[in-house]
Amino acid sequence: MKIEIKDQYQETFKEFLTRKGLRVTNQRLAIFNAAFTCGDHFTAEDLLDKARNLDDSVSRATVYRALPLLTESNLIREVDVGKDYKYYAANKDVKTFQAQVICMDCEKIFEIDAPFMEWYGKTVAEKLLLSVEDQRLQVSARCDQLKSKGSCDRISQK
Amino acid sequence: MKIEIKDQYQETFKEFLTRKGLRVTNQRLAIFNAAFTCGDHFTAEDLLDKARNLDDSVSRATVYRALPLLTESNLIREVDVGKDYKYYAANKDVKTFQAQVICMDCEKIFEIDAPFMEWYGKTVAEKLLLSVEDQRLQVSARCDQLKSKGSCDRISQK
DNA sequence: ACTCAATTGAGACTCAATAACATTCTATCG
DNA sequence: CGATAGAATGTTATTGAGTCTCAATTGAGT
Numbered sequence A, B: 001m002k003i004e005i006k007d008q009y010q011e012t013f014k015e016f017l018t019r020k021g022l023r024v025t026n027q028r029l030a031i032f033n034a035a036f037t038c039g040d041h042f043t044a045e046d047l048l049d050k051a052r053n054l055d056d057s058v059s060r061a062t063v064y065r066a067l068p069l070l071t072e073s074n075l076i077r078e079v080d081v082g083k084d085y086k087y088y089a090a091n092k093d094v095k096t097f098q099a100q101v102i103c104m105d106c107e108k109i110f111e112i113d114a115p116f117m118e119w120y121g122k123t124v125a126e127k128l129l130l131s132v133e134d135q136r137l138q139v140s141a142r143c144d145q146l147k148s149k150g151s152c153d154r155i156s157q158k
Numbered sequence C: 001a002c003t004c005a006a007t008t009g010a011g012a013c014t015c016a017a018t019a020a021c022a023t024t025c026t027a028t029c030g
Numbered sequence D: 001c002g003a004t005a006g007a008a009t010g011t012t013a014t015t016g017a018g019t020c021t022c023a024a025t026t027g028a029g030t
Helices: A002-019 A026-035 A044-054 A060-072 A115-127 B002-019 B026-035 B044-054 B060-072 B115-127
Strands: A076-079 A087-090 A098-103 A109-113 A131-142 B076-079 B087-090 B098-103 B109-113 B131-142
Touching: A002 A026, A002 A060, A026 A044, A026 A060, A044 A060, A060 A076, A060 A087, A098 B115, A115 A131, A115 B098, A115 B115, A115 B131, A131 B115, B002 B026, B002 B060, B026 B044, B026 B060, B044 B060, B060 B076, B060 B087, B115 B131
Parallel strands: A098 A131, B098 B131
Antiparallel strands: A076 A087, A098 A109, A131 B131, B076 B087, B098 B109
16 A cells, blocks of 8 residues: 555656656666655755665766756655755645754654644745745754653764 | 944954864954845855955855854854745844745845744743744745735746 | 657765864963 | 973874776667
8 A cells, every 4th residue: 555655646746857857867766766665855966875775777967857846746755954954755645834943852754733833834924925935833942851761762973 | 332232242243263272363354244244145255345345355165164163153143035045134132033024026034023933932842842042934035015015026037 | 750959867066064193382380 | 490201293004985987898779
């Protein structure tokens, strides 16, 4: 069943490419499939590794070239955590606006539904006569309390 | 009068340094003063230029070493605009939580009071048993409509 | 199958930020 | 007040994510 859903998204990706006059290549499909089998949040480098498992000819440059296509087609989204590298996440079935809560110790990312925020950000921006493209509520936190519960697994290594 | 206020902040900075057993150096003071005479939002490189006007011995490394001290002492704040470099702003008299609205065309940054957000972000994080360190609401927008009003002065150059 | 533009991989490159290290300078103590 | 320890500095090299170049390859319409 999970496979069927992924294939459906893959179809969307193929349609997106052809509609834009772009080619459906093995590398692009490998990168797409990697994005949809990566864990929740992944970096470009994570994606490169995963994609190379599916097609070992995939290069770093191609991953970076594919990422804008995947975001433009709304299949993945950027998750900016204020570090000097970006995270991404597959848009599997996200409907509502989400706030991102990032643990500064273990870099774990929680995404929490926050539908009210979407309206709020728009209101703020439109007061300035700006047209909203994107918005994010980011909360930097520490999971001291979580450690005792075993939910904070990583110690900041990157 | 403006000078008096700045001197007051400078005193805070000096106290911060000595309280932490750090030294009050010319370079650190030059960087502090530069931060408080830069425009609204500045990059590390902007700060280096301004600081060198006050003390031409200031090096890039020292600026990068001073920035965490200035943020830790709450005299400046990071303003992350999702680019690959960071902006900073002096905390002159900001009391309330502010949302950041960034024009994707001209890179102009608007900071808008959004006191409600502070409560909201905390609520979200504390549901996860996380202790909040910092939070930001960032809205990416385009100022097409502003251009006609002449408020969008820069065309993306960086 | 043929063709040609789109796409690719390899590697050079950019640029913000950091690290290493020998030298300089601050603040304290005698 | 001058000596001293070690904090801070500038210089230079380095990192690392992301971008660019270009010759070689490949997809897809014919």
